[in-house]
Amino acid sequence: MDRQILIAGFGGQGVMLMGQMLAYSAMKKDYNVSWMPSYGPEQRGGTANCGVVISEQPVGSPVVNEPTECVAMNLPSLEKFADTVVPGGCLLINSSLADADVNRDDITILRIPASEEAEQLGEVRVANMIMLGALSEATSLLSVEYLKDMLSEVLPERRHGLIPLNEKALDRGRELAQKQLAVK
Amino acid sequence: MSKELVKGNEAVGEAAIRAGCRYFFGYPITPQNEIPEYISARMPEVDGVFLQAESEVAAINMVYGAGGAGGRIMTSSSSPGISLKQEGISYIAGAEVPCVIVNMIRGGPGLGTIQPAQSDYFQATKGGGHGDYRMIVLGPSNLQELVDLTYEAFDLADRYRNPVMVLGDGVMGQMMEPVVFPEMRDLDELPEKEWATTGRGQRDETNLINSLYLDPQDSYEHNMRLADKYARIKENETRFKTLHADDAEYMFVAYGTVARIVRKAIESLREEGHRVGLLRPITLWPFPDEAFEQLVEQVKGFLTVEMSTGQMFEDVRLALNGAVPAEFYGTTGGIMPDYRDVAEQMKKTMDKVGDAS
Known part of the structure; x- marks a missing residue:
């Protein structure tokens, strides 16, 4: 297995945490992992992204240029990265904030209204966990149940009160992905 | 020991503290800012000193002073900041003060870019500062090696009374990877530094830390002694x-x-x-x-x-x-x-x- 996952969005959407959650969870399953943030000046007030590599082999470059899975949390990210997904790969779009057409018929595309769904759960900031639940379902990378177990290890102790909400968000993401995948 | 998922810059900070580093002097620059950030929070927990200096030049001279007093000292920076430290590094090499210097290289020349590069190889290995000195330069390739080499760098510095540079780059500083940290060193078990300027006390002679040898014969002998030391380092410490x-x-x-x-x-x-x-x-x-x-x-x-x-x-x-x-x-x-x-x-x-x- 060699997965190259790119997660992109606005600063504040939790894209870095989402990547760390993936990397940490895969590390605990004894995969080789890396997490690498974009750290250019564009981060300040603009877009942020991180690349996660999960592999049975030692990780080469931790920079993800051609993702096998890409999560686009907003429109600029979708426009920038839709074309970089490798054929056969998977593109997850936060359709609440990015509804542009994507001219690719060689990849799986899931449109998850993550921000709206998160608001319905009462906290827009869990949009990232909704997307992570959907990613888990779409790629059978790491199960939602396993990711739930990891929450207490990844989130700092002062945030542990938010674990039930994050679990709900992961479940909701899985549900939404299941529905779309059933149609395909 | 369990694996932790850690950012490279923070891993350097933790490895240094576990190696017995209790003094850090630095000045911020991307892409290594998490090193001083991490150490600023961690150092008080081990009764160490973190000091953000007014410039890189000040920071390296604080390293010179504190290293001369016998502590385990580190400073870190990235390319333009390391350029500013070169005068101090030359003095430190000349005065044979052990210390660890971390350079998370960014693209140059000049202010360049904050993205990763290896374009400070010449500066690190061929002097950088003036004079006929050599610095031990370690080039880790993953974060576990970054931790292990940073930890060991303090021992190498003490063993040879020489500055040691850990040469990383922006990627290594910014990325996260699993690492296992080594044991916390017991400071009481570190070898005594008979040469350190800690006050004369019961010693017969005053210890002096200095790089000035005005008499050319003295200077020649000093340089030849350094050359012998460098030959010993090459003999014992070459790794690939x-x-x-x-x-x-x-x-x-x-x-x-x-x-x-x-x-x-x-x-x-x-x-x-x-x-x-x-x-x-x-x-x-x-x-x-x-x-x-x-x-x-x-x-x-x-x-x-x-x-x-x-x-x-x-x-x-x-x-x-x-x-x-x-x-x-x-x-x-x-x-x-x-x-x-x-x-x-x-x-x-x-x-x-x-x-x-």
Whole structure:
């Protein structure tokens, strides 16, 4: 297995945490992992992204240029990265904030209204966990149940009160992905 | 010990503290800011000193002073900041003060870019500051090695009374990878520093930390003593690793982040049946010349890959001394090489060398 996952969005959407959650969870399953943030000046007030590599082999470059899975949390990210997904790969779009057409018929595309769904759960900031639940379902990378177990290890102790909400968000993401995948 | 997922810069900070570092002096610069940030929070927990100086020049001279008083000291910066520290590094080398300096290289020259590069190889290994000195330079290739080498750097610095540089880059500082941290060193078990300027006390003579030798004969003897020390370091501390050295017909030479990318290129080339391998220097100074001597009988050509326009390449050519062809491929100015381009360059090298023979 060699997965190259790119997660992109606005600063504040939790894209870095989402990547760390993936990397940490895969590390605990004894995969080789890396997490690498974009750290250019564009981060300040603009877009942020991180690349996660999960592999049975030692990780080469931790920079993800051609993702096998890409999560686009907003429109600029979708426009920038839709074309970089490798054929056969998977593109997850936060359709609440990015509804542009994507001219690719060689990849799986899931449109998850993550921000709206998160608001319905009462906290827009869990949009990232909704997307992570959907990613888990779409790629059978790491199960939602396993990711739930990891929450207490990844989130700092002062945030542990938010674990039930994050679990709900992961479940909701899985549900939404299941529905779309059933149609395909 | 359990694996932790840690950012490179923070890993450096934790490794230093576990090695017994109790004094850190620095000044912020991207992409290494998490080193001082981490240490500023962690140092008070071990009763250590964190000080953000007014400049890099001040920070390195604080290192000089505190190192002279016998503590385990570290400073960190990135390329432009390391340039500012060069005068202090030269004094520290001349006065034989142990310390650890971390450089998370960014693209230069000048202010350049904040993206990763290896273009400070010359500066790190060929002086940087003035005078006939050498600095031990360690080039880790993953975060576990970054932790282990940072930890060991303090022992090397003390053993040889010499500055040691840990040479990383922006990627290594910013990325996260699993690491296992070594044990916390017991400060009471560290070797005594008889030479340190801790007050004369019961000693017969006053200890002096100095790099001034006005009398040329004194200066000559001092330099020759340093040269002996450097020869001893080369003899004892030269390190490298090889991959597929048993059957390789062609070898890459790469260190640090680039060595990771080269490994991927090797995987794909070997899948196509090419017998290629990697020679990875871990000590950039002392450079592992003898590793090449062992390989020239078997290897038809070497391809050096760097994030520069060819700096370590000069050491590779010196080590090979014309015995077999040496080719170079580099990306610079903050751009990382792609493993497919690296593999392609190796094929060109094989064609070129094959045609010539």
